[in-house]
Amino acid sequence: MAYIYKRSEGLRDIPMHYCPGCHHGIVHKLVAEVLEEMDLLDEVIGVCPVGCAVFAGDYFNCDFQEAAHGRAPAVATGIKRTHPNQPVFTYQGDGDLASIGAGEIVHAAMRGEKFTTVFINNGIYGMTGGQMAPTTLIGMKASTCQDGRSAEQAGMPMRMSEMLATLDGCVYAERVCVIDIPNLNKAKRAIKKAFEYQMAGKGFTFIEVLSTCPTNWGMTPLKANQFLKEKMAAYYQLGVVKDTAQEVK
Amino acid sequence: MAKELWKGNEVIAEAAIRAGCDCYFGYPITPQSEVPEYMSVHMPKHGRIFVQAESEVAAINMVYGAAACGLRAMTTSSSPGISLMQEGISYIAGSRLPAVIVNCMRGGPGLGTIQPSQADYYQSTRGGGHGDYRTIVLAPSNIQELADFVQEAFDIADYYRNPVMIAVDGMIGQILEPIEWRPVKRRELPPKDWATTGKRGRKTPNLVTSLFMDPEDCDRMNQLMGENLKRIEENETRYEAIGCDDAEIILVAYGTPARIIISVLDELRTQGIKAGLFRPISLWPFPEKPLHDYVAKDNVKLVLDVEMSLGQMIDDVRLAIKGKKPVHFYGRAGGIVPTVEEIIEAAKKALKEAK
Numbered sequence: 001m002a003y004i005y006k007r008s009e010g011l012r013d014i015p016m017h018y019c020p021g022c023h024h025g026i027v028h029k030l031v032a033e034v035l036e037e038m039d040l041l042d043e044v045i046g047v048c049p050v051g052c053a054v055f056a057g058d059y060f061n062c063d064f065q066e067a068a069h070g071r072a073p074a075v076a077t078g079i080k081r082t083h084p085n086q087p088v089f090t091y092q093g094d095g096d097l098a099s100i101g102a103g104e105i106v107h108a109a110m111r112g113e114k115f116t117t118v119f120i121n122n123g124i125y126g127m128t129g130g131q132m133a134p135t136t137l138i139g140m141k142a143s144t145c146q147d148g149r150s151a152e153q154a155g156m157p158m159r160m161s162e163m164l165a166t167l168d169g170c171v172y173a174e175r176v177c178v179i180d181i182p183n184l185n186k187a188k189r190a191i192k193k194a195f196e197y198q199m200a201g202k203g204f205t206f207i208e209v210l211s212t213c214p215t216n217w218g219m220t221p222l223k224a225n226q227f228l229k230e231k232m233a234a235y236y237q238l239g240v241v242k243d244t245a246q247e248v249k
Numbered sequence: 250m251a252k253e254l255w256k257g258n259e260v261i262a263e264a265a266i267r268a269g270c271d272c273y274f275g276y277p278i279t280p281q282s283e284v285p286e287y288m289s290v291h292m293p294k295h296g297r298i299f300v301q302a303e304s305e306v307a308a309i310n311m312v313y314g315a316a317a318c319g320l321r322a323m324t325t326s327s328s329p330g331i332s333l334m335q336e337g338i339s340y341i342a343g344s345r346l347p348a349v350i351v352n353c354m355r356g357g358p359g360l361g362t363i364q365p366s367q368a369d370y371y372q373s374t375r376g377g378g379h380g381d382y383r384t385i386v387l388a389p390s391n392i393q394e395l396a397d398f399v400q401e402a403f404d405i406a407d408y409y410r411n412p413v414m415i416a417v418d419g420m421i422g423q424i425l426e427p428i429e430w431r432p433v434k435r436r437e438l439p440p441k442d443w444a445t446t447g448k449r450g451r452k453t454p455n456l457v458t459s460l461f462m463d464p465e466d467c468d469r470m471n472q473l474m475g476e477n478l479k480r481i482e483e484n485e486t487r488y489e490a491i492g493c494d495d496a497e498i499i500l501v502a503y504g505t506p507a508r509i510i511i512s513v514l515d516e517l518r519t520q521g522i523k524a525g526l527f528r529p530i531s532l533w534p535f536p537e538k539p540l541h542d543y544v545a546k547d548n549v550k551l552v553l554d555v556e557m558s559l560g561q562m563i564d565d566v567r568l569a570i571k572g573k574k575p576v577h578f579y580g581r582a583g584g585i586v587p588t589v590e591e592i593i594e595a596a597k598k599a600l601k602e603a604k
């Protein structure tokens with residue numbers, strides 16, 4: 001029998017807990033496929049965050065460590081420095097990476113740590129029930145800004161890819177999304193490129209995935225995709241933010 | 250082997266290297282900055298890893314990452330930095346990882362002072378972070394012990410899969426003493442088959458985590474950890490008793506005050522007062538029974554607990570003695586080291602009150 005489609009070897013046969021329409025599962029699948037295609041599953045060590053992806057270590061078919069909230073880049077530094085020839089990645093949400101773990105990600109990027117970070121920007125704290133994140137859009141409602149985020153009260157949303165791109169140690173940053181097949185394919189190519197750069201020892205690589213949280217956005221999955229396309233992508237521009245890896249020796 | 254003159258903090262670093270420490274992560278803070286300085290020079294020479302972390306929060310999480318890969322990982326700091334590490338230490342304990350942490354204590358609370366102190370006794374011996382864990386805490390009182398204990402700490406941590414803390418006051422980090430690099434007790438260590446090394450050669454991936462969503466699982470993990478802690482209590486209690494057999498007064502102290510009390514004992518005995526020193530070497534597990542048994546004897550009138558703090562170990566002393574004899578206290582806080590004269594006076598005062 002010929003398979004037309006099957007679950008990636010990079011994922012285990014365990015039902016995921018993600019809500020219907022959530023992009024976490026899709027991004028897991030892309031990362032898993034890339035790892036499988038690059039034949040890295042036996043070598044790779046992943047680090048999961050505190051957030052909805054806290055269970056990522058149960059889903060991926062590779063070794064994993066669960067880090068404290070925001071500390072995944074420091075944990076990954078400990079792994080990568082002692083295992084320079086093995087692929088290492090962190091998978092983090094926006095509360096985890098841009099808020100409580102802002103220091104750790106900036107300094108890992110500054111040091112040019114040779115691991116890859118997959119950053120899920122869904123503009124909200126998913127796991128704890130929809131509080132405001134540093135990435136919540138102006139006017140977007142969350143349980144701790146119920147009339148919508150105001151710049152006066154909470155500042156302007158943080159563009160992590162652009163911010164990290166200012167650091168020389170970060171050689172590649174791209175913002176992608178997975179709302180349709182063309183975008184999903186682009187996202188997968190970006191993830192693959194990040195791992196290729198990592199394996200070539202180029203420097204820190206960062207893939208920001210604009211994602212939906214239908215549950216806490218209070219939208220159907222389709223409406224959420226629409227919102228991402230019209231509102232999120234307007235503030236967080238899709239595409240390559242930085243790619244200097246070609247020149248890096 | 251010939252004796253060599255070594256500074257406390259450099260001994261911490263060199264002992265770790267000799268014990269096979271694979272990687273060191275740290276952040277500068279007085280009075281222990283000589284440790285990262287020494288490591289930055291010597292770890293690369295041995296082909297090992299040194300990273301200056303951006304904070305103590307990051308340093309302890311780098312330790313987590315490396316330890317979870319099965320490596321011998323270490324960090325060092327002083328009180329304010331150790332406070333920042335508590336989150337990471339809790340995760341290390343919760344994930345059942347070995348790690349070695351050195352606290353070169355200075356005066357607090359807050360920024361306090363860079364002078365030596367023992368004010369982190371509670372934090373060290375009660376877990377320090379959240380959850381039901383304990384760190385094994387060894388308190389050397391001279392540089393030779395420091396050299397021995399730091400080397401042993403890596404084996405102890407690996408043996409029990411539990412973080413080990415070496416707690417010294419800043420004085421011990423800063424002084425120079427002749428020491429001998431002598432072999433320490435080595436243990437037969439269990440294989441680290443839980444480590445995340447890449448799943449090659451294994452059927453199932455390894456997951457290092459402290460998350461157990463199902464309370465039954467979390468309880469089971471805690472019970473397991475509790476059994477391990479019991480084992481540690483049974484096997485790893487250490488202390489030293491000097492002149493306690495015939496003492497009318499037993500002074501209890503660790504670290505620098507314990508060294509000073511050696512001179513106090515001589516002086517008191519020449520004055521006709523029979524004084525002894527009970528020195529806990531493992532602060533956790535606390536040597537409860539030996540202390541109780543010494544104090545319970547008829548010759549002992551009272552106990553004087555001496556600390557470089559407002560009195561923290563005194564709780565454990567009282568728990569050990571179970572009200573059998575009065576417990577007096579003398580302490581200096583905020584970075585001051587008590588003198589021989591002060592302690593003698595405190596001992597005499599306590600004896601007078603007892604009459």
Ligand SMILES: Cc1ncc(C[n+]2csc(CCOP(=O)(O)OP(=O)(O)O)c2C)c(N)n1
Pocket residue numbers: 050051052053069092093094095096097120122124125126127128133213
């Ligand atoms: C020190 C600490 N503070 C707070 C929390 C509670 N907490 C768990 S997940 C989370 C937010 C996660 O949001 P995000 O990173 O955006 O990920 P998402 O759930 O949206 O994928 C918070 C605040 C925690 N676990 N630890």
Ligand code: SF4
Pocket residue numbers: 017018019021022023024052122126127212213214215216
């Ligand atoms: S709460 Fe949001 S981010 Fe979390 S699984 Fe549900 S949809 Fe996804």
